[in-house]
Amino acid sequence: MTASHPVIRKMTTTFKLCAMASAIVSAGLISSQALAATPAGTLVIGKAADPQTLDPAITIDNNDWTVTYPAYQRLIRYKVVGGKGTTQVEGDLASGWTSSADGLTWEFKLKKGQKFDDGSAVTADAVKYSFERMLKAGQGPSEAFPSDMKVDVSSPDTVKFTLTKPYSPFLYTLANNGASIVNPAVVEKQGTAYLAKATAGSGPFRLVSWQKGQSLILEPNPYYAGTKPSLKQVVVKIIGDASSRRLQLENGDLDVAEDLPEDQLASISKKPGVTVAAFPSLRVTYLYLNNKKGPMSDVNMRRAISYATDYSGIIKGVLKGNAKQMRGAIPEGMWGFDPKAMQYSLNLAKAKQLIDGSTGKGATLNFVYSSKDPNWEPIAISTQATLGALGVKVKLENLANATMRERVGKGDYDIAIGNWSPDFADPYMFMNYWFDSEKEGLPGNRSYYNNPTVDKLVRQAASLTDQKERTKLYQQAQKIVINEAGYVYLFQKNYQVGLRANVKGFAFNPMLESVFNIDTMVKR
Amino acid sequence: MNAMTEQTLPTAPDIQPAAASGLGYFFYKVKKSPLTVAGLFIILFMLAMMLFAPWLATHDPNAIDLMYRLLPPSAEHWFGTDEVGRDIYSRIIFGSRQSISVGLFVVAVSGVIGALIGCFSGVVGGRTDRVIMRLMDVMLSVPSLVLTMALAAALGASLFNAMLAIAVVRIPYYVRLARGQALGIREMGYVKAARTFGASRWHIVSWHVIRNALPPLIVQATLDIGGTILMAAALGFIGLGAQQPTAEWGAMVATGRNYVLDQWWYSGFPGLAILITATGFNLFGDGIRDILDPKQKGK
Numbered sequence: 001m002t003a004s005h006p007v008i009r010k011m012t013t014t015f016k017l018c019a020m021a022s023a024i025v026s027a028g029l030i031s032s033q034a035l036a037a038t039p040a041g042t043l044v045i046g047k048a049a050d051p052q053t054l055d056p057a058i059t060i061d062n063n064d065w066t067v068t069y070p071a072y073q074r075l076i077r078y079k080v081v082g083g084k085g086t087t088q089v090e091g092d093l094a095s096g097w098t099s100s101a102d103g104l105t106w107e108f109k110l111k112k113g114q115k116f117d118d119g120s121a122v123t124a125d126a127v128k129y130s131f132e133r134m135l136k137a138g139q140g141p142s143e144a145f146p147s148d149m150k151v152d153v154s155s156p157d158t159v160k161f162t163l164t165k166p167y168s169p170f171l172y173t174l175a176n177n178g179a180s181i182v183n184p185a186v187v188e189k190q191g192t193a194y195l196a197k198a199t200a201g202s203g204p205f206r207l208v209s210w211q212k213g214q215s216l217i218l219e220p221n222p223y224y225a226g227t228k229p230s231l232k233q234v235v236v237k238i239i240g241d242a243s244s245r246r247l248q249l250e251n252g253d254l255d256v257a258e259d260l261p262e263d264q265l266a267s268i269s270k271k272p273g274v275t276v277a278a279f280p281s282l283r284v285t286y287l288y289l290n291n292k293k294g295p296m297s298d299v300n301m302r303r304a305i306s307y308a309t310d311y312s313g314i315i316k317g318v319l320k321g322n323a324k325q326m327r328g329a330i331p332e333g334m335w336g337f338d339p340k341a342m343q344y345s346l347n348l349a350k351a352k353q354l355i356d357g358s359t360g361k362g363a364t365l366n367f368v369y370s371s372k373d374p375n376w377e378p379i380a381i382s383t384q385a386t387l388g389a390l391g392v393k394v395k396l397e398n399l400a401n402a403t404m405r406e407r408v409g410k411g412d413y414d415i416a417i418g419n420w421s422p423d424f425a426d427p428y429m430f431m432n433y434w435f436d437s438e439k440e441g442l443p444g445n446r447s448y449y450n451n452p453t454v455d456k457l458v459r460q461a462a463s464l465t466d467q468k469e470r471t472k473l474y475q476q477a478q479k480i481v482i483n484e485a486g487y488v489y490l491f492q493k494n495y496q497v498g499l500r501a502n503v504k505g506f507a508f509n510p511m512l513e514s515v516f517n518i519d520t521m522v523k524r
Numbered sequence: 525m526n527a528m529t530e531q532t533l534p535t536a537p538d539i540q541p542a543a544a545s546g547l548g549y550f551f552y553k554v555k556k557s558p559l560t561v562a563g564l565f566i567i568l569f570m571l572a573m574m575l576f577a578p579w580l581a582t583h584d585p586n587a588i589d590l591m592y593r594l595l596p597p598s599a600e601h602w603f604g605t606d607e608v609g610r611d612i613y614s615r616i617i618f619g620s621r622q623s624i625s626v627g628l629f630v631v632a633v634s635g636v637i638g639a640l641i642g643c644f645s646g647v648v649g650g651r652t653d654r655v656i657m658r659l660m661d662v663m664l665s666v667p668s669l670v671l672t673m674a675l676a677a678a679l680g681a682s683l684f685n686a687m688l689a690i691a692v693v694r695i696p697y698y699v700r701l702a703r704g705q706a707l708g709i710r711e712m713g714y715v716k717a718a719r720t721f722g723a724s725r726w727h728i729v730s731w732h733v734i735r736n737a738l739p740p741l742i743v744q745a746t747l748d749i750g751g752t753i754l755m756a757a758a759l760g761f762i763g764l765g766a767q768q769p770t771a772e773w774g775a776m777v778a779t780g781r782n783y784v785l786d787q788w789w790y791s792g793f794p795g796l797a798i799l800i801t802a803t804g805f806n807l808f809g810d811g812i813r814d815i816l817d818p819k820q821k822g823k
Contacts, residue, residue: 242782263783317591
């Protein structure tokens with residue numbers, strides 16, 4: 001109504017004809033204002049960045065999973081207990097499974113009547129096809145599985161996985177986005193690149209349109225065999241500007257808003273109709289240091305950066321105390337966490353001494369980051385300032401998120417920043433992904449860390465089943481990677497998301513950050 | 525050609541007496557126009573700010589303090605602090621060096637190059653003239669901000685590249701103006717006389733044409749400084765201008781935008797600085813245009 005007032009005031013001074021016109025205009029304004037609140041049955045999610053690819057065999061970015069995860073099904077899924085995501089699993093496409101005593105063969109029986117969004121049945125062949133396609137692509141998602149894993153169809157509704165050596169996190173990896181089952185008929189017909197921009201799965205939702213950089217629209221899959229979702233439509237809006245996301249959430253143009261700046265959460269949560277939900281998570285923020293080339297390949301330089309980071313300033317100042325400094329790679333709350341692990345702290349004298357003794361002395365470093373996470377720029381500026389005081393010039397490069405990932409993937413950076421959240425509840429997600437030299441680049445080892453001893457330790461840990469033994473190996477490896485400052489281990493923090501008060505049933509799972517359970521969420 | 529001469533006003537012979545009447549007359553006219561005086565004061569104020577930045581600033585513009593982020597204006601921080609606890613007042617003071625020098629640099633570079641090309645093109649005429657002018661038309665046909673963005677992005681994000689990009693884009697405006705002047709001047713008796721005495725083309729352009737084409741070019745340049753500062757701010761705003769930690773007004777507005785709902789001072793004060801500076805140069809430019817315009821004389 002407020003927007004129509006100036007129009008009405010003008011009426012008194014203009015002609016009757018104008019009055020009529022303005023009446024029409026104001027009527028239009030009122031009706032468009034009524035539309036500003038999102039329609040019932042439609043959930044609008046505001047995100048900071050566009051998905052890069054929707055192909056589950058390629059993406060390992062949670063930002064893409066908002067769209068892909070609900071569009072596909074996997075053999076198993078994480079249980080939701082009492083409205084909360086857990087780390088226990090249950091069958092999704094599978095009705096049950098058996099495994100051999102040595103953990104090398106796994107058999108999954110498929111539920112009956114599961115259908116893709118074109119109405120065709122989800123068969124054991126489709127499961128085999130999807131896994132083989134993902135392994136053949138050899139991209140990030142395949143890193144979660146042993147490369148020599150074999151998938152066979154033992155009967156039309158039974159799939160058998162054969163591993164050559166025990167792989168402890170195996171069952172949980174099947175709930176990953178990468179383990180999504182795709183429709184083989186669609187891929188064969190449209191070509192394999194088709195899945196980068198469309199979905200062809202059996203999940204509760206399907207993608208109906210994608211306007212690059214604008215929005216993605218999901219609608220229920222009419223053939224979905226599970227419980228029908230209550231939402232009629234889900235719109236994912238891409239809004240790069242944090243203030244716009246906040247305003248739209250406050251005005252009711254968005255129902256869910258991600259990546260809101262820390263400083264604003266307190267004032268957002270005071271607004272009527274808006275809640276800010278915080279969930280304990282295993283999400284960490286850390287700096288990648290290019291171990292492979294440039295000044296950062298010198299361990300003293302990396303240690304110097306670790307000592308020249310203002311951890312407490314970042315945590316108390318930038319994050320308002322809503323975070324805690326990491327102790328090595330494995331975050332608190334994940335088994336294998338070492339409460340006694342060494343932490344670096346701000347020590348400029350030590351850093352100076354290390355820089356003077358390193359080959360990187362006098363070098364100019366670049367620090368690549370993006371505006372995806374509003375905390376990244378202040379952290380980058382802080383690093384620049386502390387290093388500048390030590391005579392190391394840092395050039396900040398604020399890039400588009402996709403460009404930044406590309407640079408990291410090519411190893412074309414000195415320092416970069418990232419967030420990491422585990423996809424399954426196993427320290428493998430940190431120790432093997434971050435440090436195994438086979439996972440160099442975007443798959444996980446973004447620092448290009450390479451140490452044969454560490455390789456051996458983490459690979460051995462992955463092949464054992466005894467948790468105590470594995471913890472020992474991982475902690476042993478962690479001591480080395482902390483000492484060698486493979487990364488700068490910054491902090492872990494809660495996952496926070498802004499929701500309209502009438503949005504109910506969001507079950508956050510720390511393994512599935514940025515994934516919304518839109519099949520069971522409701523709008524009142 | 526005669527038709528063109530008539531379109532480009534003021535023509536050189538009219539200008540002569542105005543220039544001849546000297547600086548005293550100029551200041552007499554300036555004093556009579558309060559807006560021009562206001563513009564002049566703003567410019568002087570900003571130039572003083574540039575020169576005396578280290579003494580005017582209350583803090584180190586790049587000193588961060590994460591514990592004092594986004595503080596509202598206070599006695600300690602007059603304009604508040606930014607997202608890493610830097611003093612916004614000090615950053616605005618130092619930012620004037622970036623923003624204003626961009627304005628001066630761009631206008632100097634594009635003005636000199638544009639004037640040379642334009643006068644040369646006008647004096648030579650013929651096919652060379654046509655080729656040059658069509659090239660300028662092509663450059664003018666692309667919206668200037670878009671062209672600047674493309675150039676700045678191609679050269680890489682830095683303040684210097686942004687300045688170069690803006691300078692290149694501004695050149696055609698000066699070329700057109702200077703050529704129009706040159707077309708008139710080359711028909712003047714003194715040019716013809718010089719030619720008769722065997723003066724080279726270069727001598728004619730540099731000695732006779734440019735000197736006499738100067739007044740309208742100066743007006744254009746003064747008016748341009750304000751616009752250029754805005755354009756540099758726009759480039760800084762989209763991340764193609766000055767890079768962190770250098771304080772630059774446009775970039776400050778851009779970062780402050782993320783906080784504008786709760787911390788209005790962050791983008792508010794640098795925005796105000798841009799507004800005042802651009803206004804100052806525009807007022808002054810308008811003023812001297814009126815003074816140098818012979819048609820206004822005697823009014």
